[in-house]
Amino acid sequence: MTDNSIGTPEQLRDPDYFPGIAKAVPLGIQHVLAMFVSNVTPAIIISGAAGFGFGSDAGALGFPDMTYLIQMSMLFAGIATLFQTIGMGPVGARLPIVQGTSFAFIPIMIPLVAGKGVEAMPALFTGVLIGGLFHALLGTVIGKIRFALPPLVTGLVVVMIGLALVKVGIQYAAGGVPAVNSPEYGSLLNWGAAGTVIIVTLALKFFAKGMLSISAVIIGLIAGYIYALIFGMISFGGDFGIAAKVSNAATFAAPMPFKYGFEFSAAAVIGFCMMAFVSAIETVGDVSGITKGGAGREATDKEIQGATFADGFGTAIAGIFGGFPNTSFSQNVGLIAMTGVMSRHVVTVGAIFLIICGLVPKVGAIINTIPIEVLGGGVIVMFGMVVAAGVSMLSEVDWNRRNMVIFAIALSIGLGLQLEPKAVQYLPDTLRILMTSGLLPSAFIAIVLNLVLPKDLDGSPDIAGGLSGDK
Template structure:
C-alpha cells in the first residue's frame, strides 16, 4: 500500500511525467528505495519558450498558473467592492477582472507588433492600486456620488493613468535614474503598510460590522491565517502554491458550518456576463488622478523585474538588444492592458510574479501555454455566478488571507531598501518619507488648513510618501554612474529584489 501511494504521489508531482521524451520512472516509484536507484535528470526546462507542448502538458501547466493566481486576480476587486459598498456590482466586476486578465495574458504571450513580451507572463489585477483607488472612491462618495459615479471615476482615472506606463515603457533606463531603489522601496513599503488596516478590519468583521472584533470573527481569520502559514512550511510545492486557495476554501466551509454563509442571500445574476466598455460611464477627476499616477510611475520598475525573472527562468537573454526590446514590449503591453482593463470595468493590470514559480515547478516555459491560461480565465470571466458566490465569503475569512498578502507587499519594499543600502542618506529619505506618509494616515488633521484640492491629493499616504521620497532623492544627491538606455542592467538592486517569485503583488 505504501508503494502504491508513493506511485500516485510521484505521478502527480513529477515534471517528467508530462514530457513524452523523458519516460516516467514507474519502476522507481513502485520499488522501494533500496531496490532501485532514483534516476537523476538535469534541472533544465522540459518545454522551452517556443516549444509547443502536447495538450495534456499544456492544460496541466495552465491549470497550475490559474490556481496560483486566481485569488490574486479577484481579491483587489472584492476588497474595493466591499469597502466602498458596491456589493451589487461585485459579481460583474469579478467577472471582468478574470476576463481582462485572460485577454492581457494572451496579448503578452502572443505579441502584436511591438506590444507584448512574448513570454509566459500572466496578467492580473494589482494590489498596489488598492489604497489610492479606495481614496478616490471615498472622495466621490463624500460628495454624494452613487455606485455609477464612483466606478466611472475610478475607471476613468485608471484609463488615462495607464498611458503613463505606456510612455515610460520606452524610457525604462532613464526612469531608473529618477525613481531609484530607495524611492521604489519606500513607496512599496507604504503601500503594504497602508493596506494592513483594511486587512485587520476585515479580520475583525469588516467596516461597519455590528460585531467588530468578536471572537468568532477573529477565530475564522486565525484559521485561514494559520492554514496558509502551515501549508507554506511544507516542502511540497503544490501545497505552497495552493496555500491561499486552500486556506480560503477551508475558511469558507467552516464559516458555512457556523451559519455565517447564507446561500439564500446569493444575488440574482445573469447566466453570462457580457463585457460592456465603460458600462458605468466615464468620468475624470484631477485630484483622484494624481495618486493613481504616482503608482503608475513605479509600476514599470516592478514589471521590469518580473519580466527579467521570467526571462531568466525561461532561459532567455537578460542582456543585449533582444532583452531590452522584450522589456520595453512587455511594459508597453502592461500599460495598454491596464487601459483595456479600465475600458472593460476592471482595475489596473500588472505582470504577476507568481507564475515565475509555476514555471520553475512544472518546467514548462512555453508561451503557447499562455493561450490555454487566457482561454481558462476568459471562460471563468463569462460566468458572474463565480463572483456572486465569492461575494458571500465572510470578511474575516478574506481578512485572514489578505493580511499575509499585504504584509508581503510591505516586506517586498523593505527588501528593496535593504538591497539599496541603508546608509545615512538613504536612512534620511526613508525615515522622513515613511514618517510623513504614515503620519498623515494616522493624524489626517495635519492637512486641515490646506486648500481643498491639495488636501484631497495629500490625504493619501502613498502620495505624501512618494512626494517626499522623490524630492529628497533629488536634493540629497549622491554620485553614481549613469546608465545609458541600452546599458540597462537587469541585475541592478531593484530588479534583483523583484525577481523573488514568492512575493505577492
C-alpha cells in the first residue's frame, strides 16, 4: 500500500527522489528484512555441504570459515546493491534493485564442495570470479539472447532449482546430514523446531500486515530459536556455546582478497558461466518488474544493460574475497510494488546497513548459532516458494504438444541424473559434476530443443498416449 505521507505520487515514482533520512532508514531496513534470511542461507548450505560444522554444537574447525562466508554474503550483497542504486559509469541500473546471494547457483556449488572442506574453496571462488566476469559480458548482448530463454525454459530452470533444494530443507529440519544415522534424526523435537518456524511464518505472511508480513520468515526463525532455547537444543556454555562463539568472533574484520587461494576448475568455471545466462534473464525480469510496479513504465535498454553489468561485476568482486554469486532479489521487487516507493536512495540505505553487518563478524557468529533444525523450517518455506515461482512462470506457456515434449524430456533427464548420480559415474570428473547438478542438463536440453524443434509442432496432448501419434 502506498504511503502518501512519504511524498506525492509523482515523487514516489521517481528513482532519484529522496524522502529524507528519517523515512529512508526504516524503509531501507524493511528491504533488508525482506531478503536477509534468503541472502545468508546459501552460505550456510554450502558450508554444511563442505563439512564446516553447524549450529551450537559445531566444532571449532569449521566455525571461522562458516562465519566468514556468512559475513561475505552480507558485505557483498550490500556492495553489489550499491552498484545498482548509485552506479559507476555503465555499471548499474540506478534503480532500487536489491542484490543478494543467488539460490540458482547452489545446485552447481554443492557437487563442487561436497565433503571436501576448505580444499574445495579455491576452485569454487575462482569459478565465481570468472563466472562473474562472463556474466558482466552478457550485459553487452543481453537483449539479443532473450529469445533463447522463453518462460518454458526459465520456468523449468527455476522449478529445477527449487526441486534440487527441497531435499536440503527436509534434511535440515530432521537434524542435518551429519546426524542422519543418529536416533535423534527425524525426531519430534527436531520437527517441532522446524514446524514452529513454518507455522509462525505462514501465520504472519497471511494474517498480518505491513512490517510483520514482510518480515515473516525472519520472525519465524526467531520463534524457532526460542523453541530451541526452551527445549535445550542450544547451549550457552562450553567451548562451542553461544557465548563462546560470539565472544570469540571479532568486532570488526575486513575481507581478505583470495583468502582461499586461486585454482582453476573447468567444472566450476563452466557451471558458473552457464548459470550466468539464467541469472541474467532473472535480472531482466526483476528490472522490468520494478519499473512496471513502481513507475508504471517499461525498463529501458540502458537500465537492463546496466543491471546486468552490476550483477556480473558484483559477483566477480565477491568471488575475489570469498563471496558467492549475486543476483537481483525478486521479493524486494514485490516490496516496491506494495509500498509504491521507487526511490533508489532508500535501497542505498539498506545496502549500507548490509555492509556494516558484513564488516562485523559477531553478526555472522550469531547467525551461526541457529540450530540446523530451525533453519530447516525456514528453507522449506523458501525453497518451496522457488518451485512455486517457477510454476507461476510456466503458467504463461502455451502447453501444446511441442512444449510438453520439451518440458518432459528436460525435466526427466535433469531430475533423474540428480536423483541417481551413479548413472554417469564413468564420465570424466568435470562432465560428471555438471551432469549430476541436474540443473544444467535440464537447462541445456530445454534451450536446444526449444531452438531446433519446429514451432508448428502443436496440437492437444493425449494424456493416455498422445506421444504415440494417435492424435
